[in-house]
Amino acid sequence: MADKIRGKAWRFGDHVDTDVIIPYKYKARTLDPKELGAHCMEGLDPGFPAKVSRGDVIVAGRNFGCGSSREQAPLAIMGCGVSAVIAASFARIFYRNAVNLGLPVLESAEAYKSINQGDTIEISLEEGLIKDLTTGREFKALKPPSFLMELLREGGLIEYYRRHARFPWS
């Protein structure tokens, strides 16, 4: 996983649930991240996947990813090209799913408050540093426990297990 992520900010509000991230009717049928990605955020902004470029970042409020345990939600986010999610807070299952897939998730209420739609964002994953290059402001995300950082560094649980034949906590 590249340590630096750079792209455009896409803002959403509080309590973005997994049903609006990827409706069940799509996720019932396929495991393919590209197909899932084509419907990402359909419940809130049906045109979203067409507007996103690789490196872009979702910036959202409280309780991002609440609701269903569907891992197809972070998979759809990755599938449409989004490279990280910054939120004021994450719902617990979404957070675990994202880390297991190697999708960087950064918790910072300050960043959510300050970053504007369309700002250029640069993230240094190792330091948990979020820079808004448009406004020049910087934010420090909450630091995840080291075994989760290890997972993110290696690109998720599958990659980690393939390399080490064990899990970081076992």
Add this chain to the structure above:
Amino acid sequence: MEGPRLELLRSDLLTFSEKILSMRRVDGSGAVSPGDFVVVPVDLTFATDGTAPLAIKVFEEMGDGRVWDPGRIVLNIDHTYPAAAEPIANLHSMMRRFAGEQGIEIQEGSICHQYILERHASPGMIIAGADSHTTTHGALGAFATGVGSTEAAAIWLSGRIWLRTPESIRVNVDGAMPRGVFAKDLALKIVGELGADGANYKAVEFKGSTIRALSVSSRATLSNMAMEAGAKAAIVEVDEKTRAFLRDAGREPLLEVHSGRYAEYSEVLDVDASRLEPLVAAPPRVDNVKPISEVEGIEVHQAFLGSCTNGRLEDLRVAADIVKGKRIHKGVRFIVTPASRAVYADALMDGTLETLARAGAVVTNPTCGACVGTHLGVLASGEVCVSASNRNFTGRMGARDSMVYLASPATVAASALEGKITDPRRYL
């Protein structure tokens, strides 16, 4: 049980979750505090056609291994059962293939949480289910929590899970519930008070005389809906009702765990059940809870009774009592989906399904179908549904601009009769 573990079980200072995680942590290093990360063994894990196919894909990408213990895994084909389209049929077939190869139990045609309650869950278990509403099994005094697919695959390989020890919220409920008020109304009250993320990363413990008076089915509704406040686990401690439920099911408790007298809670919520009235959660959030008087009269196109929240026999019976001898409103689709094959058979034998069908209900096979908007009750653009299920998110049950009002089975049945959201007390 050996000394140190017994000491932890008897501790006056630990919450339910702290006790169970302290006793079971694999490093054996004693009492935990909220925030501590622990690794614990998993006693039971399950997945559905919503989560298992991705878990199988991940499992097979991680290697060609065997699962750690096929006897502790259950696969459930329940979210879209029987398959509503070819791509779904192929994912079901993948699950059957994997279960066969690994010697894992697979059940088809009961909603996973109802099936697990009926057949597998037991007090003191650590249960990790690949479905968010796994908190349901806290109703039997288990530590039961939801996970995603990759996590499920990791558990299939290792038999273990890491957990952050949760803070606990104590919800005290006392007082007799008035006529027309049911466990669902109480659940909505609690979610409304806590908020959609009020219990995120936390465990909820339900206590008090009202909880002790509730059936295991009603307790399951509470533990199930606690997920809608973000709960990691939602516990009702074992009592004589739990033991009777298990005896009837032919099972033994694994371990009875009770929180300590002086355990510390991050929050205490007191609810006076005698002051409750029928409640409704208006779209698009479950914590958007209102007294029924505020939404009464809203026209509905569909009334749905079912799901892991409210598809049990007592729910179907309450609805049948309300519609008995009457006809549902012309043009309303009243969809009744029993939660499991056992519930279906019981409701068939005691006449409940006949009463519902004669009133005009469409009785479907057990499935998550309508609740997740895949089949057997998908909403069209602009339609309104009053539903006994658990989520009213945008597009949850169909079109992006359809709307779902969550309510008790009684409110759903009364609304089906009138074609608009209706206070059930008029029919009781």
